[in-house]
Amino acid sequence: MKIAILKAANELLEERGLSGFTIDAVATRSGTARSSIYRWWPNRGALAMAGFLAETAQKISYPTTSSAVADVKSQMMRVAEVYGQKVGRTISALVAQGQSDPETLRALLEGYVLPRREEAKKALLRGIANRELRADIDLDVVIDALYGPIWYRILVPHAPLTPAWAGSLADCVFDGLRPPAAVSVRMA
Amino acid sequence: MKIAILKAANELLEERGLSGFTIDAVATRSGTARSSIYRWWPNRGALAMAGFLAETAQKISYPTTSSAVADVKSQMMRVAEVYGQKVGRTISALVAQGQSDPETLRALLEGYVLPRREEAKKALLRGIANRELRADIDLDVVIDALYGPIWYRILVPHAPLTPAWAGSLADCVFDGLRPPAAVSVRMA
Amino acid sequence: MKIAILKAANELLEERGLSGFTIDAVATRSGTARSSIYRWWPNRGALAMAGFLAETAQKISYPTTSSAVADVKSQMMRVAEVYGQKVGRTISALVAQGQSDPETLRALLEGYVLPRREEAKKALLRGIANRELRADIDLDVVIDALYGPIWYRILVPHAPLTPAWAGSLADCVFDGLRPPAAVSVRMA
Amino acid sequence: MKIAILKAANELLEERGLSGFTIDAVATRSGTARSSIYRWWPNRGALAMAGFLAETAQKISYPTTSSAVADVKSQMMRVAEVYGQKVGRTISALVAQGQSDPETLRALLEGYVLPRREEAKKALLRGIANRELRADIDLDVVIDALYGPIWYRILVPHAPLTPAWAGSLADCVFDGLRPPAAVSVRMA
DNA sequence: GTCTAACCGAGACGGTACGTCTCGTCTTCTG
DNA sequence: CAGAAGACGAGACGTACCGTCTCGGTTAGAC
Structure with a gap:
């Protein structure tokens, strides 16, 4: 779940930049609900950061x-x-x-x-x-x-x-x- | 008019950063109407840029x-x-x-x-x-x-x-x- | 505009009761935007009341x-x-x-x-x-x-x-x- | 268990009315889990009714x-x-x-x-x-x-x-x- | 001196995303 | 193996800005 969200977050960030990086878009792409995203990350900045660290930072x-x-x-x-x-x-x-x-x-x-x-x-x-x-x-x-x-x-x-x-x-x-x-x- | 708008734009950018830089806030501070801003600049990016160039860039x-x-x-x-x-x-x-x-x-x-x-x-x-x-x-x-x-x-x-x-x-x-x-x- | 909203509000209230009375539904039915509704009425209770008074109360x-x-x-x-x-x-x-x-x-x-x-x-x-x-x-x-x-x-x-x-x-x-x-x- | 839930339900209904009567609030106050409430009552209406009948109706x-x-x-x-x-x-x-x-x-x-x-x-x-x-x-x-x-x-x-x-x-x-x-x- | 045209303020409009809140369902994990 | 803990999808809430638009009311220059 979280992994799918982070993956989707990363892809969106890479593909469409900040303006295409929407909680809704992440939810849709990851096949989850917006509420599930907000359960784990307080706002879109935190999600973006988490996606980056999880997927590409290392x-x-x-x-x-x-x-x-x-x-x-x-x-x-x-x-x-x-x-x-x-x-x-x-x-x-x-x-x-x-x-x-x-x-x-x-x-x-x-x-x-x-x-x-x-x-x-x-x-x-x-x-x-x-x-x-x-x-x-x-x-x-x-x-x-x-x-x-x-x-x-x-x-x-x-x-x-x-x-x-x-x-x-x-x-x-x-x-x-x-x-x-x-x-x-x-x-x- | 334009000068007041640019001045206000700059001040807001300096004081409150991007998140406080709102067309509405610029209009209020400059004592003009939102429509007057949009008459001269197409969007908030252009206004920010114009304010910067007019006031501080040189x-x-x-x-x-x-x-x-x-x-x-x-x-x-x-x-x-x-x-x-x-x-x-x-x-x-x-x-x-x-x-x-x-x-x-x-x-x-x-x-x-x-x-x-x-x-x-x-x-x-x-x-x-x-x-x-x-x-x-x-x-x-x-x-x-x-x-x-x-x-x-x-x-x-x-x-x-x-x-x-x-x-x-x-x-x-x-x-x-x-x-x-x-x-x-x-x-x- | 306001009239179309109130009319739609009333119809929804009559047809589907409280549970079908959603700001979104009113907006859709009246052909307006959610923001236009919130411009005039602070919340759904006020809208419901206004619709009722405007359309049926008299x-x-x-x-x-x-x-x-x-x-x-x-x-x-x-x-x-x-x-x-x-x-x-x-x-x-x-x-x-x-x-x-x-x-x-x-x-x-x-x-x-x-x-x-x-x-x-x-x-x-x-x-x-x-x-x-x-x-x-x-x-x-x-x-x-x-x-x-x-x-x-x-x-x-x-x-x-x-x-x-x-x-x-x-x-x-x-x-x-x-x-x-x-x-x-x-x-x- | 059920008794504690019904008691909590009733108290919340009495104290805070419908808007404070939340399944979560009932669970918290009764010291049970939400799932235990849903085991016995299908939805919040049924719970409210049951609480009322059990505690005050007679x-x-x-x-x-x-x-x-x-x-x-x-x-x-x-x-x-x-x-x-x-x-x-x-x-x-x-x-x-x-x-x-x-x-x-x-x-x-x-x-x-x-x-x-x-x-x-x-x-x-x-x-x-x-x-x-x-x-x-x-x-x-x-x-x-x-x-x-x-x-x-x-x-x-x-x-x-x-x-x-x-x-x-x-x-x-x-x-x-x-x-x-x-x-x-x-x-x- | 009028007229016309541009600029002004005010602010409504349709949209879109935000972050919050419950709902009712569902899966564990534990004693 | 019952029940607590709590994640899940769903969807409405009310807020904040966006950029577009229409509207009268002023100036100013052209006729």
């Missing part, structure tokens, strides 16, 4: 190779690929809903954004430990620099969100984060 | 000093300051509205985002001409890296949007974009 | 002949005839609605019951002035005795409500209300 | 003295007293429910109204046998005249239902039902 994981920087870059490219398609619609719908519904925003942050940032933080720390990255970087700023543009392109789609672009972005940002080790060694 | 300009990088950085810090307050609410409301209303999204892109990007592009080209920046950078990627995180923090407010953070972000990104001065060292 | 008037008693009796018989058909359904629905909605009950009393009682009171006073009725009768009790049974048969339909029955009832009650004039005269 | 009996008329009058006064309080709420709720639920109406008639009328009929026949009442009266009409107004005042509470009023009513109606003692005077 699909992007970090690889772990010897190079943390390469791991992050490849994960960003996968994120770009996934977000560039239907999932992007869902996320933008959630963010939009969050602008007029604080509860949805909170759920999105706590249920998705912050955990993801924590994962990224770990990867970057691994990079620092590896000496791939300078030790003095501000992790939050770096994560914003890496992932902020991806969200930006979802929400303000001035240009398509492609893995290639995400790769360039990663290169661009990481370029400034490498330790100056070799240079100083040579200069010494 | 407030952030680029300085022009000898250092293009410093100009961009200082502009980013000002942007962060302005967006961190009421204007941020307006922008997030517009983006949210844009998710279910393609016309609003188009207006936001063409009326605000793309022109701003053009300005940024010019500043960065000045930086390249100055030799402050490498010549081989992908301008679009760099602009995404610089401004994307700002929009991200407006729309997904996991942490406050402050000038200090924007400064760090600028430093972080520009760090990787400087011409390879070290090369000459190595060559020495 | 249909029963008192005749005025030389005999007030005969007038009341003939009016009661007409009331029985009218209430015995569709109007009875409407009235019983209104009373039923009034049991769970004090506002409807108030409207029914003030808008219908009390005015009717005032008319009856005038007729009875005419009867007293005529010497058709004793001067010491308690008008409220008499009106309850005359009309109470009619409402009773509408609401608790243990037997049909017919003009003949109403006539017998009137005779029965009026029998005790005549002045003892003639007898005492003879005895004197 | 409480009013006829006295039997030498004067049948006095018996009826005193019973009416007692009825008025009892109905004027909580029981009146229950009865009005039952009648209201009956307007949209024929089964409840039938149950009320057969389970309560008609048996009471039979009792009244017996009392009146006693009055005829006693020569307190004329032999040619139509018992059904008289019973309607006596008890109809009481139900009327419960359901259409234009004025309070008091024993004093019921006494006046009884006097008023019985006044016309006495055998024509005056005839012998005239014959003299």
Whole structure:
């Protein structure tokens, strides 16, 4: 029951965006009654969030190779690929809903954004430990620099969100984060 | 008349966000009739956009000093300051509205985002001409890296949007974009 | 518009009683939108009452002949005839609605019951002035005795409500209300 | 179990009327589950009726003295007293429910109204046998005249239902039902 | 000086989605 | 294995906005 509802919610969000995501439409598609939806989720924001977390949120994981920087870059490219398609619609719908519904925003942050940032933080720390990255970087700023543009392109789609672009972005940002080790060694 | 409407629209957007931005509320606050609003703007997205462009969009300009990088950085810090307050609410409301209303999204892109990007592009080209920046950078990627995180923090407010953070972000990104001065060292 | 709504309201009340009287059904039958109904009436009780008053309430008037008693009796018989058909359904629905909605009950009393009682009171006073009725009768009790049974048969339909029955009832009650004039005269 | 349910049903009907009489509320107050209520009664009308019959219906009996008329009058006064309080709420709720639920109406008639009328009929026949009442009266009409107004005042509470009023009513109606003692005077 | 046309306010209209509330049925889960 | 617990589909409730529309009443410029 709940599963069918979440599935339907997700599909609608992906297919038709926020404006097509109606409790009635979810009920119809899932073959349940509106009241059954309201039994479990207090409003449409909560349902949208739950659908997203249940169905699509878990699909992007970090690889772990010897190079943390390469791991992050490849994960960003996968994120770009996934977000560039239907999932992007869902996320933008959630963010939009969050602008007029604080509860949805909170759920999105706590249920998705912050955990993801924590994962990224770990990867970057691994990079620092590896000496791939300078030790003095501000992790939050770096994560914003890496992932902020991806969200930006979802929400303000001035240009398509492609893995290639995400790769360039990663290169661009990481370029400034490498330790100056070799240079100083040579200069010494 | 129109001016009063746009002013009211903006105030509501700033004070109460998207959910408080109702045609009725704008009419009441501006002392006009709903029909007068619909006479001039086709729907609430268009009105929101018009209010934003008329009242707040023009407030952030680029300085022009000898250092293009410093100009961009200082502009980013000002942007962060302005967006961190009421204007941020307006922008997030517009983006949210844009998710279910393609016309609003188009207006936001063409009326605000793309022109701003053009300005940024010019500043960065000045930086390249100055030799402050490498010549081989992908301008679009760099602009995404610089401004994307700002929009991200407006729309997904996991942490406050402050000038200090924007400064760090600028430093972080520009760090990787400087011409390879070290090369000459190595060559020495 | 309002007229079509009231007409539809009345028809539904008459045809299908309280349970078929739905705002949606009224809207459909009247060819209007639910919102238009709620624009004018705050809830279904008020609508039912308004429909009743507008369409059927005014249909029963008192005749005025030389005999007030005969007038009341003939009016009661007409009331029985009218209430015995569709109007009875409407009235019983209104009373039923009034049991769970004090506002409807108030409207029914003030808008219908009390005015009717005032008319009856005038007729009875005419009867007293005529010497058709004793001067010491308690008008409220008499009106309850005359009309109470009619409402009773509408609401608790243990037997049909017919003009003949109403006539017998009137005779029965009026029998005790005549002045003892003639007898005492003879005895004197 | 059943007893607790009926008790709770009755209390709710008395305290809060029809609108507070909810299957859920009865279950909660009686400490049982909704399903247990539906095991024994098919719907809320039946439950209300059962609660009424079990708890309050039997409480009013006829006295039997030498004067049948006095018996009826005193019973009416007692009825008025009892109905004027909580029981009146229950009865009005039952009648209201009956307007949209024929089964409840039938149950009320057969389970309560008609048996009471039979009792009244017996009392009146006693009055005829006693020569307190004329032999040619139509018992059904008289019973309607006596008890109809009481139900009327419960359901259409234009004025309070008091024993004093019921006494006046009884006097008023019985006044016309006495055998024509005056005839012998005239014959003299 | 009139006339005509656009703009104004006011607000009714048909719609659609919301979230709430009961209903009466039905499936567990437990003692 | 009875009964409590409670999920289920259904559907009406009243609210809030949407965007469209008709209506008189003012200005203003054109004739």
